[in-house]
Amino acid sequence: MPADNDAAWPWKDSPVCLITGSARGLGRGVAAALARRGATVLLSARDPAKAAAAAALPSGEGAGELRSLPDGLDVTDAASINAAATAIQRSYGRVDVLINNAAA
Numbered sequence: 001m002p003a004d005n006d007a008a009w010p011w012k013d014s015p016v017c018l019i020t021g022s023a024r025g026l027g028r029g030v031a032a033a034l035a036r037r038g039a040t041v042l043l044s045a046r047d048p049a050k051a052a053a054a055a056a057l058p059s060g061e062g063a064g065e066l067r068s069l070p071d072g073l074d075v076t077d078a079a080s081i082n083a084a085a086t087a088i089q090r091s092y093g094r095v096d097v098l099i100n101n102a103a104a
């Protein structure tokens with residue numbers, strides 16, 4: 001498997017990546033890898049405090065960064081999804097990559 005920096009990367013600027021259920025597990029791991037590669041990664045969780053705590057952990061050297069959504073995101077709740085979309089549009093204007101990782 002190639003190292004992070006060997007992977008093809010189509011963006012000139014830092015892409016905005018949203019990962020659902022990313023306070024722990026594979027989602028948090030992928031978030032760190034994307035941040036090391038230069039992405040702006042939005043961590044999300046049903047409990048926003050968990051996402052904020054996960055974003056505060058170090059992810060290693062890289063030009064990107066981990067951030068968290070201000071509110072919880074429950075992928076089974078349409079109102080929660082719409083609120084997250086509104087918040088992301090307001091703060092970032094776009095999502096370049098969506099990783100729908102959340103699962104019970």
Ligand SMILES: NC(=O)c1ccc[n+]([C@@H]2O[C@H](COP(=O)([O-])OP(=O)(O)OC[C@H]3O[C@@H](n4cnc5c(N)ncnc54)[C@H](OP(=O)(O)O)[C@@H]3O)[C@@H](O)[C@H]2O)c1
Pocket residue numbers: 020021022023024025026027045046047050073074075076100101102103104
């Ligand atoms: N690990 C494996 O070997 C493996 C293999 C095949 C596929 N997968 C898939 O890969 C993904 C991640 O796996 P993982 O092992 O990292 O799982 P995990 O450690 O259990 O993490 C799953 C995450 O999803 C969140 N979540 C659950 N329901 C949610 C909902 N309704 N809305 C938002 N977030 C929700 C959980 O948040 P809470 O903290 O709120 O519970 C948790 O952070 C899953 O989709 C899993 O099915 C994993």
